[in-house]
Each structure stands twice: as C-alpha cells, then as structure tokens.
Amino acid sequence: MSLTAKLYLLGALTLSMASAGSLAVVNPNFSAVAVLCSGGYADQSFKGGNCEGPTAPQQDFNSSLGIGWTFALIGDANPLVPGAGATKPNTAFNPPSFSGLPFSQAAVLQGPSAIAQITTGFVPGGQYTLSFYLGSRQGEGCCDGNQTVQVTLDNQVLGTWPLVSFTPFTLQTAAFTVASGGPHVLKFAGIATGDHTAFFSGVGMETAGGLTVNPSAGVPGSHVAVSASGFAPSETVTLFAYANVPTAIGTATADTSGNATVEGQIPQTSFGTCGLQAVGQSSGTVASGTISVGSRLLASPTTGTIGESVTVTGFGFAAGEEVNVKWLSPQTLLGSAVTNGNGSFSGLTFAIPSGVAPGSNAVIATGQKSGAVAGAQIIVQ
Numbered sequence: 001m002s003l004t005a006k007l008y009l010l011g012a013l014t015l016s017m018a019s020a021g022s023l024a025v026v027n028p029n030f031s032a033v034a035v036l037c038s039g040g041y042a043d044q045s046f047k048g049g050n051c052e053g054p055t056a057p058q059q060d061f062n063s064s065l066g067i068g069w070t071f072a073l074i075g076d077a078n079p080l081v082p083g084a085g086a087t088k089p090n091t092a093f094n095p096p097s098f099s100g101l102p103f104s105q106a107a108v109l110q111g112p113s114a115i116a117q118i119t120t121g122f123v124p125g126g127q128y129t130l131s132f133y134l135g136s137r138q139g140e141g142c143c144d145g146n147q148t149v150q151v152t153l154d155n156q157v158l159g160t161w162p163l164v165s166f167t168p169f170t171l172q173t174a175a176f177t178v179a180s181g182g183p184h185v186l187k188f189a190g191i192a193t194g195d196h197t198a199f200f201s202g203v204g205m206e207t208a209g210g211l212t213v214n215p216s217a218g219v220p221g222s223h224v225a226v227s228a229s230g231f232a233p234s235e236t237v238t239l240f241a242y243a244n245v246p247t248a249i250g251t252a253t254a255d256t257s258g259n260a261t262v263e264g265q266i267p268q269t270s271f272g273t274c275g276l277q278a279v280g281q282s283s284g285t286v287a288s289g290t291i292s293v294g295s296r297l298l299a300s301p302t303t304g305t306i307g308e309s310v311t312v313t314g315f316g317f318a319a320g321e322e323v324n325v326k327w328l329s330p331q332t333l334l335g336s337a338v339t340n341g342n343g344s345f346s347g348l349t350f351a352i353p354s355g356v357a358p359g360s361n362a363v364i365a366t367g368q369k370s371g372a373v374a375g376a377q378i379i380v381q
Helices: 003-014
Strands: 041-044 070-073 084-087 106-110 113-122 127-136 148-153 156-162 170-177 182-190 197-207 212-214 223-228 236-242 246-253 260-265 272-280 286-293 296-300 309-315 322-327 332-338 345-351 359-367 373-380
Touching: 041 106, 070 084, 084 113, 106 113, 106 182, 127 148, 127 156, 156 170, 182 197, 197 286, 212 286, 223 272, 223 286, 236 260, 260 272, 296 359, 309 359, 309 373, 322 345, 332 345
Parallel strands: 113 272, 296 373
Antiparallel strands: 041 084, 070 113, 084 106, 106 197, 113 182, 127 170, 127 197, 148 156, 148 182, 212 223, 223 260, 236 246, 236 272, 246 260, 272 286, 296 309, 309 345, 322 332, 322 359, 359 373
16 A cells, blocks of 8 residues: 555545545544543643643643534523533543443534534535434432423524433434535534533434445545436436535436436535535436545655655645644644635745655645645655
C-alpha cells in the first residue's frame, strides 16, 4: 500500500463505520476524543479552564481534533449545570450500563444544552432513518435523569423523547425526508430546565434509494460508477452529485430494459458523504445513493531540494475548518489554511525544511475539526 493510501485510510477512521447506504457521521460514538479530565467524564469548557468546572471537570471538546460535533449551551443555563459533555461508563454522571453496546463513550446533555454537527450527502426527496442509543441518568434528587431530548435537522423536528431517571440505553429510530440536498445540521438538544441528564451515542443515518454505487468511498476527483433500473427504455439518465450545490457529473443512455450505468467524478465536496442521484430525463425516475468522501492532498512540485518552495492544495476536508500541514519526518509544522465551503484550500506554500534526509518523505494535512488526514509524497534530492 502506498503512503498516500495509508494516510487516506487514517483520515477515514473518524467516519461512521456504517454500510454503503449510509450518510457518514463524524465521530458517531464519541470515541475519537479521549476524556482527559479526572473521573472519566467532562463537560465542555463553557465557564472556565480545563478541568476547573464548578461541579464537574471541564474539557475543551469544541477545539479537540476529530470531535466532529459542536457542544453548546441553550439560553441562560444554570451556572451550576455545565451543559454538554462526554462520559465513559461508571462515572459520577451515573450513566446507564454500557454492557453489550457498540460504543464505550457517550455524549452528555445536562440541563438545557445541545450537541450538533453538519452532515453532508442528502438528496432532495430522499428517505432516511436516523438511529441512536438514548438513556438517562441513574439518579434521583438534585441530579436526576428527567431530561427531554429533541432531535432536529435544521428546523425540522425528527422526534422528541421525554425520559425519566434510570432509563437504560435504548435504540431509537426516526424516519424522515428532506426537501433540499447537500449539507444539513443534525442536532441533539436537552430541553429540560434544571439538573436533568441524558446520554446518547451510536448515531447513524441510513438511506434506501435503489442506486448501486461503486466504489463506496473515494476522494474529490476520483471515479465513481452508479447503476439502477426502472428507467424508460433508451432514455437519457443524468447523474447528479449533491455537494454544497447539485452538480451534473455524468450521463448515459438506459438500455431497452430500462437499466443504466452512469460514470462520473466526485466533485469538490467536504469530508463526510456525497449524495448521488440518477434521474431519468423523460420518465422522471429517480434513484439515490451515497459515496463516502475522504481527503486528498496535492503537492507541486513533488521533487525538490532543501529550501525549495512547494505548494500544496487540499480537498475533502470539513467546510470552514483549519487544516494544519506538517512535514512527516522530522515532524515540522509548515503552515495552516482554512477551507472554503467545499472543504478545499489552495496556495499554501512552504520551503522544504533543513535537516531533511534525501529520499522519499511526505507532507501531511490534518483537519482540526474533522480529524481528516491526507498526505502527498515529496522526493528530496
């Protein structure tokens, strides 16, 4: 396996490990970021430095590499109720048992708080099923589990779950459709006022659309082929990719049985999922699917001497995130860039560092929110 391929696989580790018919959720089990504060649990640092909260340890999750999610308070929360956080099993938060569950860490919604992330790859009219595990605090009195959790996609309420104390982790599902393609904000909110705590983890979103996608993962600019049936005989079928805006990436003609295979290239789009939709131009038949998108880094030139300038361009990171670029060996920070709405950046130029041994080396780019990683090989002469 090449160095570039290894780095791409590393970048994909923070994605949901769901099937090809899924929308990728970054850090779905909240396990990509370790809880560093004492006791195996921590709240987002809303009110002070790390591990210095008034009632519980605090940790800056929002700036943690690979967290994917954004933690927030809602309204004027009680200053003694820290809000959103994360926990391991058997902590002072008294979460339900984790035994037999597909995760070892969970998100915390204590009082009015919210945890959200931008999820990409939706197609208009697509049918989706959200799934997640939800439970409540195993406690009574001042600090109970009588929380109510509401899940929204932008302004669309997908479901509301009133909880009582001692509710074990239970798999919940919600079916929904979307009116527009591209990215949407998925948010879990605790809406009960007071010290009431709920926990969730194992977040996934499945879609069924009748489109077979090959391969199931790629990077911007790579090839993709889709196939579907049910079109009118010999009609033109157009393949659309739903990044920030819908983009036609290929056309084909259905055979006499209404089957079609359309090929195209993944456009510039952000880390996560790109929604794909094949549309019959006369019948109006629509088939949808997804492809998981990882990051990609290009360097120019790819050979040079110490002190010579190299420019790198990155694709497939999260939209609007800072990307740090480092020389691999010895590790040296070369600079940083902020991606555009498509998760791309360009024009980051650096000099090959002094003290680098001749031969094959690499430059690594890491998204500071998504944890997406991509590499480009550099030959030092």
